[in-house]
Amino acid sequence: AESLDMKKAEFTLDSVRDSLIRQEDTIVFCLIERSKYPLNSPAYNQSYVSIPGFSGSSLVEYIVKQTETLQATAGRYENPEEHAFFPDNLPRSLVPPYNYSQVLHPAASSININKMIWDMYYNQLLPLFVAEGDDGNYASTASSDIDCLQALSRRIHYGKFVAEVKFRDAPHDYEPAIRAKDRDGLMKLLTFEKVEEMVRRRVEKKAMVFGQEVNLHNDNSKGKCKVDPSVVSRLYVEWVMPLTKLVEVEYLLRRLD
Numbered sequence: 001a002e003s004l005d006m007k008k009a010e011f012t013l014d015s016v017r018d019s020l021i022r023q024e025d026t027i028v029f030c031l032i033e034r035s036k037y038p039l040n041s042p043a044y045n046q047s048y049v050s051i052p053g054f055s056g057s058s059l060v061e062y063i064v065k066q067t068e069t070l071q072a073t074a075g076r077y078e079n080p081e082e083h084a085f086f087p088d089n090l091p092r093s094l095v096p097p098y099n100y101s102q103v104l105h106p107a108a109s110s111i112n113i114n115k116m117i118w119d120m121y122y123n124q125l126l127p128l129f130v131a132e133g134d135d136g137n138y139a140s141t142a143s144s145d146i147d148c149l150q151a152l153s154r155r156i157h158y159g160k161f162v163a164e165v166k167f168r169d170a171p172h173d174y175e176p177a178i179r180a181k182d183r184d185g186l187m188k189l190l191t192f193e194k195v196e197e198m199v200r201r202r203v204e205k206k207a208m209v210f211g212q213e214v215n216l217h218n219d220n221s222k223g224k225c226k227v228d229p230s231v232v233s234r235l236y237v238e239w240v241m242p243l244t245k246l247v248e249v250e251y252l253l254r255r256l257d
């Protein structure tokens with residue numbers, strides 16, 4: 001119980017923001033890894049998969065479903081920070097339970113916007129940062145896609161924790177807007193434009209630093225980045241931050257249930 005209390009004591013807006021900052025590294029590295037491969041469109045085509053017993057629409061979907069099935073048995077989705085892309089009919093965890101600190105309202109578990117994240121990733125983001133072409137690495141490409149999707153999903157759904165900590169810091173500000181189901185009012189209360197601008201500039205810089213060619217001369221800056229920093233900045237401004245805030249609003253609307 002003591003360590004649980006210690007964990008709770010660390011649950012502050014600063015600790016939540018530190019986690020988001022660390023997750024930026026993960027997201028940028030995942031994008032860099034995915035960009036090693038060209039688009040490899042057969043991985044996304046229904047015509048390419050005719051796997052016995054699988055009725056889904058692509059090799060990527062096949063690999064994601066199989067991966068989630070395996071990870072569900074290993075307990076991954078017992079963690080309130082994790083969300084499956086295909087949560088229906090997942091097998092139960094086969095490992096001993098871990099006592100995750102229950103900081104969220106129970107209604108949190110009903111929020112899963114992975115469908116939106118999936119569509120955004122394939123339809124909007126992917127074409128912006130991978131080269132056209134086909135090199136046959138379909139399974140590796142699909143594995144890289146899952147890594148990106150899981151990192152983005154974890155970051156965006158972390159909005160639940162952000163919202164909880166903001167609510168606890170100012171319940172009297174949030175309660176009237178929650179009772180009135182005032183989405184715009186909640187959005188205004190939880191938005192910090194200065195923080196968002198810092199996030200945008202930082203992820204752009206991380207893409208520049210992590211994606212540079214490393215050599216033993218001093219001309220690192222000349223090389224081209226593995227992932228265009230402006231694409232990472234755009235990813236955050238157009239999708240990651242708005243979707244995180246959508247999760248925040250959805251969570252707050254249920255916070256007094």
Ligand SMILES: C=C(O[C@@H]1C=C(C(=O)O)C=C[C@H]1O)C(=O)O
Nearest residue numbers: 162190191192195196199241244
């Ligand atoms: C996550 C937060 O809430 C909002 C969402 C942000 C984001 O997704 O990065 C940044 C600032 C806020 O507008 C926060 O305040 O840190």
